[in-house]
Amino acid sequence: MPPDLTLETHADLVRRVAAAGRDHAAEAELCRRFAPRVRLYGLKHLRDEDRARELVQVVLVAMIEAMRAGRVEDPERFDRFVLGMARNLASRARHAETRAVPTDVAELDVESVLPRHDELDIEALLHCLQRLETRARTVLHLSFYREKSADEIAAVLETSVGNVRVVRHRAVAQLRDCLGAAS
Amino acid sequence: MSCATPLTDEQLVAYWADDLDEAALAQVEEHLFACDECLANATHVQQVAQAFRGLPPVISHAELAALRARGLTIVDNDFIAERRTPVTFERHVDFMIHHLTGLDLTAAERVEVIVRDESGKVMFEEPIAPFDPQSGEILIACQRHFAAFPPDVVFDVRVHRAAAPPALSTFCIPHVFAS
Numbered sequence: 575m576p577p578d579l580t581l582e583t584h585a586d587l588v589r590r591v592a593a594a595g596r597d598h599a600a601e602a603e604l605c606r607r608f609a610p611r612v613r614l615y616g617l618k619h620l621r622d623e624d625r626a627r628e629l630v631q632v633v634l635v636a637m638i639e640a641m642r643a644g645r646v647e648d649p650e651r652f653d654r655f656v657l658g659m660a661r662n663l664a665s666r667a668r669h670a671e672t673r674a675v676p677t678d679v680a681e682l683d684v685e686s687v688l689p690r691h692d693e694l695d696i697e698a699l700l701h702c703l704q705r706l707e708t709r710a711r712t713v714l715h716l717s718f719y720r721e722k723s724a725d726e727i728a729a730v731l732e733t734s735v736g737n738v739r740v741v742r743h744r745a746v747a748q749l750r751d752c753l754g755a756a757s
Numbered sequence: 758m759s760c761a762t763p764l765t766d767e768q769l770v771a772y773w774a775d776d777l778d779e780a781a782l783a784q785v786e787e788h789l790f791a792c793d794e795c796l797a798n799a800t801h802v803q804q805v806a807q808a809f810r811g812l813p814p815v816i817s818h819a820e821l822a823a824l825r826a827r828g829l830t831i832v833d834n835d836f837i838a839e840r841r842t843p844v845t846f847e848r849h850v851d852f853m854i855h856h857l858t859g860l861d862l863t864a865a866e867r868v869e870v871i872v873r874d875e876s877g878k879v880m881f882e883e884p885i886a887p888f889d890p891q892s893g894e895i896l897i898a899c900q901r902h903f904a905a906f907p908p909d910v911v912f913d914v915r916v917h918r919a920a921a922p923p924a925l926s927t928f929c930i931p932h933v934f935a936s
Contacts, residue, residue, distance in 0.1 A: 614789065614800060617807070618803075654787060697902055699808050700902060700905040704906075712882045712883075712884060714805075715881070716884070716885070717774040722885070723776065731884065743770040743771075746802055747766055750801055750805065753805075
């Protein structure tokens with residue numbers, strides 16, 4: 575029976591790969607762990623699901639190549655190492671305004687290491703939105719669709735920045751509770 | 758990393774709302790790369806933020822051009838203020854674009870759109886609606902899932918100008934969604 579790698583630390587898995595030159599099981603386990611993190615980082619900084627998935631692809635490829643080549647200097651801080659790669663590659667993609675292109679390990683199947691993310695049920699969301707105060711809906715809309723800062727929202731709604739932040743986080747919490755109950 | 762000090766909801770919402778300074782942003786991201794529990798919470802908040810990006814009732818002319826470029830089935834309707842004009846959202850349609858026309862936007866500093874039903878219950882407020890000063894119109898992107906709202910929809914458009922009271926135009930547009 576193969577060992578249960580899910581119980582191993584990042585550092586132990588990195589050492590396994592480096593020692594053998596390649597270790598498909600350890601690499602797959604690390605990809606499974608870091609793919610959702612890199613995707614979320616990509617969604618935040620690249621603002622697009624497709625580009626976020628491309629970022630996952632290039633970061634995981636670079637991660638595997640670095641492990642195989644023994645270029646991970648401090649395996650105990652491997653999460654920061656991967657975050658650093660995500661930052662560099664996302665920054666490059668953003669500034670070049672070009673799509674990231676996978677390199678040598680391009681056969682890497684990103685879909686297999688990313689958990690399935692269900693889209694929110696829009697009708698359920700609308701139902702839950704109607705249960706929010708109008709002001710809370712407006713704050714969420716201005717924050718997440720119009721991408722206005724708390725300062726800008728406070729100015730247009732003639733309230734304080736602190737109030738905008740409180741309304742915003744309470745509204746998200748209410749929506750999450752309502753959507754959780756709906757599902 | 759053990760999650761002895763999980764990220765708060767406030768931090769996660771601020772993260773997705775671009776409301777963290779550089780140091781706080783870095784701290785949150787380092788935590789998310791190390792902590793499964795907070796990663797799951799951050800993903801939930803992201804889903805809510807992402808869903809909002811798909812729900813803009815008021816759109817700009819540039820956003821309309823982008824919708825047309827996607828090859829969607831779009832039906833354009835022109836409306837005049839103070840006239841009740843029903844519309845039907847047909848089955849084959851992806852978007853109906855309501856052109857709320859006859860507005861003087863040339864001196865507008867800000868345009869506010871309130872979506873309500875005829876009884877006055879507010880469904881949505883857009884305090885800084887996008888507008889093209891020369892176009893004389895505001896664009897509403899009506900989507901099929903808006904069938905969840907009451908059908909007797911009214912759009913109040915307030916044009917704010919310097920040193921003048923806001924000019925209010927009301928568009929009453931009852932909706933039928935073909936099943």
